Amino acid sequence: MTMLEKPLHAAPSTSQTPGALAGIRVLDIATFVAAPFCGTILADFGAEVIKIEQPDGGDSLRRFGTATDCGDTLVWLSEARNKKTVTLDLRKPEGAELFRKLVAESDVVLENFRPGTLEKWGLGYDVLSAIRPGLVMLRISAYGQTGPKSSEPGFARIAHAFAGLSYLSGEADGPPVVPGSTSMADYVSGIWGAVGVLAALRERDHSGQGQVIDLGLYESVFRLLDELAPAYAKYGIVRNRMGADTVNVVPHSHYQTRSGEWVALACTSDKMWERLAAVMQQPALAVEYPTSDVRVRHRELINHIVNDWIGAHDLVEVLEKTRAGGVPCAQIYSIAEIVEDPQFLARGNLMQVDDPRAGELLLPAAVPRLSRTPPVFRHAGRALGADNGDVYQGLLGLSDEQLRSHAASGVI
Template sequence: MPASPGWRHEMSGPLAGIRVLDIATFVAAPFCGTIMAEFGAEVIKIEQPGEGDSLRRFGTMTDVGDTLVWLSEARNKKSVTLDLRTPEGAEMFRQLVAKSDVVLENFRPGTMEKWGLGYESLAKINPRIVMLQVSAYGQTGPMKGKPGFARIAHAFSGLAYLAGEPGRPPVVPGSTSLADYMSGLFGTVGVLIALRHAELTGEGQTIDIGLYESIFRVLDELAPAYDKFGYQRERMGPDTVNVVPHSHYETRDGAWVALACSNERMWERLCKAMGRSELATDPRYTGARQRDLHRAEVNAIVADWARSLDIADLLAVCEANEAPASKLLSIADIFEDPQYAARENLQTIDDPRAGRLVLPGPLPRLSRTPPELRSAGPALGSANDEIWGDLIGKDADALADLKQRRII
């Protein structure tokens, strides 16, 4: 994949030899860099001198001056500082682009062009360069210039409208950063496809993602159901459209259990677990359509049963009858869970600045080329000497001058 392997860093992993310039902020586009870094890419995080990425101050602050979010999500990256808005800073960035494969950015459309660093300009320097562009609404359309964050994307995509109880205010759909992470995932797919195309043809390209699009894309049948039948889904609380019982139920000891019953086989197993096998052949509840028509009745039957058992006993009887079920785990539960331990979903790292950190393990899990958590988010500008000195060729006096003038 790389254009000129002679000046590549020494790394291991399937993406070793790929250099990524991450000039984005917060999570969305940078999360693409995080994933690539876990598989061996050299990811250079380029930040504003003196202040750095806003993600350093978003979340729970630590005594090293960076948040836990930064320490987790800027993992495996190298930090340099550079003011892209200055002519000298822009020129130094162009020198890096000539020696790189990927640029990640999430400025408002037109910002890079204003600095003379738009894709067309960079492609003249390096025709193979791949640029991921994540913005609130994408690079085109009447709203392309508007600002936005993940919460705004959740609203615009239709997700937030669906989150909450019927007749009650919409709520946050779990994570306030879901659109950021989803956009980073789709961005990673796009970058890897574009790198493959560049390998075959020598031509780079842009990947254009609007934050809201990554959420809208995964809302299953929301669009075709409205188009074909005029059906507008409303808030359903923990329930699921078309399928019942497929919800959350409280147990006798105050825990909550998730039960999934997406086909007839699962319904029969759940009925057996409840000691109500006759319900599986009751014509009122035979078939997904019938159960949906009798949703309140079915949910009441399951809720009454769940309230008759403690969570441990309910899970045991479901397991014995192969009925899918899980307790709704808190983070405290997760830290004690043997499945999480067996899968190494929580990994411990000793950071030279922050000390011991437990972070989510990298994904996906590959059998021959697994991802690796090597380091937590770096200190601001900690790789300035390596990148601007060793790679770009600035001597000590030049680096000192650049720092004094806040170019780096």
């Protein structure tokens, strides 16, 4: 039985109740993941997001990831969901003029070109804000709009390296490794971008003025690295790779069960350590190693004790005993376990949809959940230019003849 032959995981919400961001129109002229993911978040919560792509081939994200029979990848179908899709060549004068007309009817522009690109096309924020004074523009680039590296290209892998995350990823005696996902910086930047857009829109409610949100991919990652900077500045500490371990806490790592599965165990406080010692039926450990400082000094020994205890029990036993003792512990899941887990099912974290182009799809549901205006799924990522008529004729009032002429000349 394949995954899609199994019972429906979670029916997506298709309620017509306006979302929290209903009435906000967003122009997504960005490519790949970072700024477009901000658009996905806004679209999930009801904003009208118009995805603008080059007429010849569209966004490269359509070809990134696992291919499907419809011609677009699973990444596109998931991450371009809920967006209208139109084609427009911003480099052509006629295309730039159409874009300016769209800006006059919109609230937000999302872009991630190299700094100076929009200005070169006559579409910088100074020009656009003169048309729409309340315009909010999110600009995501590798290194931000300023600084000596601002003109350099970069992707998420580069951001992980430059921000210091890759240096921390891997075993202590091994090379730096990919920190989980090569696209993590893109997704995190999209989230930070959404925070910025919402903050700017909130401020616009008071001032009536828009503003620019300037974000470098590396900044989105660096901001997540807890005490890395203050620990170095104050004490000269350069944190190194520690594998699955955590710098200031023990035991806080991954351990293998007798049945072969791996679990993550987190004892973030002395109280949790006391509970674990009781679960392991070794309460004296809580007296002998009572504080985090002491346990960190005896990291190897503590990890050895915990590893031996977990390694002596099957997965089910470990999970049952730690759960009963109030100790945070979970199996390290692959996607195969995720799609079967009752917690994911109960929370509706997976939604199975029937797409007219790609057929049945299992997609991650939007987060977070709102009690009155929850996110709504309307459709998966659409075909290139699927909404040209709706946007250019319905919003801008172009005639059939104008639409055909722009298409023939490669403007749309």
